[in-house]
Amino acid sequence: MKKFINHIDHVTWISKLENLERNVAELEAVTGGNLLRFERNDMGFVMYLDWDAGLEVVAPMEERTEFNQALHDRLESHGEGLLGVVFGVEDLEKHKAKLEAKGLAVGPLMDDLPTSPWHHRIVLRERTAPAVINSWMVLGQIDYQDDVIKFVDVK
Numbered sequence: 001m002k003k004f005i006n007h008i009d010h011v012t013w014i015s016k017l018e019n020l021e022r023n024v025a026e027l028e029a030v031t032g033g034n035l036l037r038f039e040r041n042d043m044g045f046v047m048y049l050d051w052d053a054g055l056e057v058v059a060p061m062e063e064r065t066e067f068n069q070a071l072h073d074r075l076e077s078h079g080e081g082l083l084g085v086v087f088g089v090e091d092l093e094k095h096k097a098k099l100e101a102k103g104l105a106v107g108p109l110m111d112d113l114p115t116s117p118w119h120h121r122i123v124l125r126e127r128t129a130p131a132v133i134n135s136w137m138v139l140g141q142i143d144y145q146d147d148v149i150k151f152v153d154v155k
Helices: 017-031 069-078 092-101
Strands: 007-014 036-040 045-050 055-060 081-088 122-132 135-144
Touching: 007 069, 007 135, 017 045, 017 055, 055 069, 081 122, 092 122, 092 135
Parallel strands: 007 055, 081 135
Antiparallel strands: 007 081, 036 045, 045 055, 122 135
């Protein structure tokens, strides 16, 4: 398996639920991506992801949850648009400890569910980090099967 270390893993946009399908279609049209839908009912949001392209769009479900409240707040304060990035780290727990030693708060562990459409292709572990330049930062230790991200040699 491979993972991004000290590199952006993927970019996340936030959408209102009623605009989600249109926003995903626009992103796919521009990038040629193929974002797969997955609902995290346990956390109260819908996501579309294309791991191959590093693209994600999230939308909070209408019913407020402890997790999706921050998404609702972000939509109310900033509207739809770029939410943040997931930054790949080698060891999520060691990176968390380094940030906490500096007095920076790191969020709880988030991981993938075995019901996701990509669960068989990746091992996902993430934690929220402090915002940077008005954008969310998420630390990711995401292991990809070798065939997930296409790399080509250039001459």
